[in-house]
Amino acid sequence: MSHERPVATALAAALCLVTAACADSSPDEAAGGRPARAASKTGYPVTIDNCGRSETFERPPSRVVVMNGASVAEVSTLLALGLGDRIVANEQSYGMSEVPGRVKAIKALPTGNIELNDAYDIPREAMLGLRPDLVLSTTSYGFDEKNGFATRDQLKQVAANTYVSPQGCQQDTSKMTVADSYTLLRDLGRIFNVPGRAENLIAAAKKRIDGIAAKVKGRxxxxxxxxxxxxxxxxxxxxxxxxxxxxxxxxxxxxxxxxxxxxxxxxxxxxxxxxxxxxxxxxxxxxxxxxxxxxxxxxxxxxxxxxxxxxxxxxxxxxxxxxxxxxxxxxxxxxxxxxxxxxxx
The missing domain is CATH 3.40.50.1980 (Nitrogenase molybdenum iron protein domain)
Structure with missing residues (x-):
């Protein structure tokens, strides 16, 4: 099987399956302290520095669009955090996974019935028509106007936040490490006010990896x-x-x-x-x-x-x-x- 070049280019450039009804407690609340201001009771506003931009979230996103990017990083992270019901259009799928139930869960997500462009992703007008409040892209390629995509500024004009995953700003993933997967979890945990879920997943992954590394050390x-x-x-x-x-x-x-x-x-x-x-x-x-x-x-x-x-x-x-x-x-x-x-x- 041979893939079309645009998908290959994007690739080279670039589990809780149920949704919880409420957000994790903020650090102040968890510690029993009194929030410094009213906004901290809900965990908002949250500001994320991303590819030289500041993205401020006043509330948890509820209309999330996940671009293809020849990846499943973003959609899998959302599912692992129990946020599948926030997705209004997902274009990511590998067709297989090491996680039981993930392929089925991804297949069940809405796609927005979008006619994808030659790069197998969501063109500008279709993206704007989805009325997203958050758009996730594996690399900055997904916001490149030259390729027919809605830019981050254009999406900001329709009240949509945007996020490029770790190491994706320059479309160069050659320096990516497992720590970047933790960053993705942590950032989305903050954006959706579920930091506890993110930290629990990170801690469990680190514990497992550290145990394996100890077994093979010195070999x-x-x-x-x-x-x-x-x-x-x-x-x-x-x-x-x-x-x-x-x-x-x-x-x-x-x-x-x-x-x-x-x-x-x-x-x-x-x-x-x-x-x-x-x-x-x-x-x-x-x-x-x-x-x-x-x-x-x-x-x-x-x-x-x-x-x-x-x-x-x-x-x-x-x-x-x-x-x-x-x-x-x-x-x-x-x-x-x-x-x-x-x-x-």
Whole structure:
């Protein structure tokens, strides 16, 4: 399966499933103290600094639009925070997830019946017609007027706040880490006045990852190839091979290393078959993005490169949303650590 170039470009650029009826207590209220002013009783106003802009929220958003951005980071984070009922249009979907029930929950969300543009996202007029009070975009690409999108200023004129996810301001995700997933959770927790839920999710993820990291500490780090299944993003045979970004942080926490980290300075490497064949690969991580059978792609690669240690030992794992920005990186760390260091578990 080959994806259209606009989606690949956006990708490279870039669980509570029920809704609680009330917001978390503010820090002052939780501590039993008296709020300094009336606004603090509700937690508002809240101001978020985002890509050089100050976004002030006077109340929790109730008409949220989630742009595609070739991601599920934002919609998964909203669902994990129990905020699915605030979404009036969601364009994100991977078609698979490591979190039970998430695919079904995302599929059940409204899409706004939008006719998407050539970049598989929401064009300006359609966006304004949705009457959002918050628009989420994985990168600043989603607010670029040159690509036919509503700008942040245009949305502000219709009383809609906007938010670009961590590391998305410059459309360069090569420096993204798991900490950025925590930032996304924390920011949305503040915006919707559910900071306690966000902090609980962060604490649970950190505890799980720290426990796994302790088990694999001091062990030799196998060389891992990470790539998206059946996706073309360049001119060579292997153009969706991961070089940098959150993937490397996940690998390191799982006791592994990226076999192709030096192949590119950007998030992805565009490699020839010869380059791939000449590199020792101890294990394979295939990320499924709307691919019905990424496991078949993984097995095909292992058969194509029988000289790899990964092929001789049949060491591969298929993952999806847990490998990218979002609330479930701890699941990816665990799955990869078990693949690389099975005797530690």
């Amino acid at each position: 030799k780090a196998p060389k891992v190839m990470v790539l998206f299944s059946n996706m073309s993003m360049g001119g060579n045979a292997f153009s969706s091979v991961v070089a940098h970004g959150i993937y490397n942080d996940i690998l390191a926490k799982a006791g592994g290393s990226n076999a192709f980290e030096s192949a590119s300075r950007t998030s992805f490497a565009d490699l020839s078959k010869e380059k791939v064949a000449a590199t020792d690969v101890d294990a394979l991580v295939v990320i499924g993005y709307n691919d019905p059978n990424p496991a078949a792609y993984a097995r095909k690669l292992l058969k194509e490169f029988p000289q790899w240690p990964a092929a001789r030992k049949n060491k591969y794992v298929v993952l999806s949303d847990s490998m990218y920005l979002g609330p479930s990186n701890d699941l990816a760390v665990e799955e990869i650590a078990k693949l690389l260091h099975p005797d530690a578990f």
